[in-house]
Amino acid sequence: MIISRRASLAALMALATVALIGCGKKETPQSAETAAPASAAAPATAEPLKVAFVYIGPVGDAGWTYAHDLGRKAVADKFGDKVKVTFVENVPESAADAERVFRQLATDGNKLIFGTTFGYMEAMLKVAKDFPDVKFEHATGFKTADNLAQYDVRTYEGAYLAGVVAGKMSKTGKLGIVASVPIPEVIRNIDSFTLGARSTNPQATTRVVWVNKWFDPGKEREAATTLIGQGVDVLMQNTDSAAVVQTAQEKGVYAFGWDSDMTSFGAKAHLAASTNKWGGYYTQRVAAVLDGSWKSGTVWLGLKDGAIDLAAYNPELPADVKALVEQRKNAIIDGSAPIWKGPIKDNTGKDIVAKDAVADDVQLHGLKVYVEGVDGKVPG
Template identity: 50%
Template sequence: MKRLSLLAAAAAFALGAGAAQAADPLKVGFIYVGPVGDFGWSYEHDQARQAVEAEYGDKVETSYLESVPEGPDAERALRQMAQSGHDLIFTTSFGYMNPTLKVAKQFPDVKFEHATGYKRAANVSTYGSRFYEGRHVIGLLAGEMTKTNTIGYIGSFPIPEVVRGINAAYLAAKSVNPDVKFKIVWVNTWFDPGKEADAANALIEQGADVIMQHTDSPAAMTIAEEKGIFAFGQASDMKQFGPNARLSSIIDHWAPYYIERVGAMMDGTWESTDTWGGIDSGMVGIGEFSDKIPADLAAKATAAKEAIIAGELHPFTGPINKQDGSAWLAAGETADDGTLLGMNFYVEGIEGELPK
């Protein structure tokens, strides 16, 4: 009788331990290239992290590291997260690609998700947004709203994602304003408000009265507000930094994807995938239009957005030549994803040399 009681107690202990183990929260980590208070790229990723917590409650435990430089520091941060028991890690900048692959190989039981990259493994997925679709929409607005026919563009790094955006915006602006010119300043950083502000001022000195950007702080929007010109929000709406300057914005919506991927981890269906979502998927949002935009122009931009969603409009549809005049896309031909993902050239009409 005593033996049976001990066996029962042992069984109950085992069941209790198993239940406790099953109740352990899924540990999910996020690594950001900028501060969560950048009000741009990293801010929106962190808003999505908080949405994951709101969705799953105590079933999930999230953490993040902010302002992690690309390169060796990223590798150390990744290894630290993997060693501390994280089950799923999101690495949210292009320059984290090789560190992610390296650490993932060392921790095959940990799942990784890399934003804007193209290298995958059995435990590494990639995801990104077709920001160039949004660039087309706001490019139409910029092309008609400029009075000087000069649009300034602040670029971070000359990687395909950024080059695609410049080309898409230019082609759209040119389609409604044949006289438009783009002035581009490369700042070689994702987040540096000082450099971004200096770039905005330099572009204004060159005659730009509309500023676009592919950097992460609202510094350019602030400068545009001070100087009485127009600008567009990047990654988040940024209206609070330029209530008079802001015409619209491209808004990153990561929450649905993060919630879905965390859910896949919980139900055991996670697998390595590649996701490239656009306006139609909701990953790319277009902010409301300023009342400074004429109604007919707002209608034109809205129609373009709806045509992209319907699959009736592709921002890269020929005829389009490369900057050197060589043919790229014939009339009616659209660019394939492989070419877009590796885009390393300006289209015809853009002045200046693309940095290597």
């Protein structure tokens, strides 16, 4: 089911109290006659750690926010009544809206707050300064503070592996991507997908349609339809809903799930899914707050950390293609075949990674150009 509603901000604030997990117990007061001696009194039960998650879209049942919410549930399952977990969905990236939600969560006593989209960065920085005793964590950004950490997964690794499959499965060599917002993170995924595709089909090309939103099923569907009309027979997306997979199913082409398994939305079309696995990171960070070892910093997790994978293969995917993907995974994990090893050119013929050189994380975080094989120009 695709959910396209947008809650009002007032409703969002009310939602901050929804989905509380693992509330602490209150002991029944004893009477004077039955009270145990002071020396034998049980120690006071510690208050649960209040943890909050803020989402750009609805939780739904697929995609980016859904994957983060699985991580939230992993926290609740692991720590039980040691934590009280809250989430707020459909929070816009606009500074005023996001700041208001983060500020309210901190005021309400949450001591660890996760913001799960790039556009929350400035709002989180501002609120973190006013609540130095609260720990904040921001997904996909690049700024930190003493009480604001940054985390991300290497989604480009999943995109590359999807490209490997696309290059093998496309009959036309024409591939398409429904893209969200033109920031380096998304450009990096487009480029990596194309590198993967051209590693198995050197003539493959990628066309991109930007919807300029992370979650808009209607626009995602329109973009997918446009690409199919241009002859594309394999689609990837960097958007949050399952609309692309649904459209591929209806039009008889292939597609990939993004951020989570989307097989249920189009089993025939769904070749595989780049899946994000946040539970390990979230439980680790909650444990660090509980034991007092939490520190700010930056982390970028990938295949070798078990934080991302290409999975949920279509049963019809040939065995040799699946074997090739597994081989490429292992080569990325052990470092023997980095994705971004040169020579790599942009789509104007300019060298961006020299022969035998490997792009470092600084270069990858700043990518603003399409690689050879991607049609068009990056939006200005």
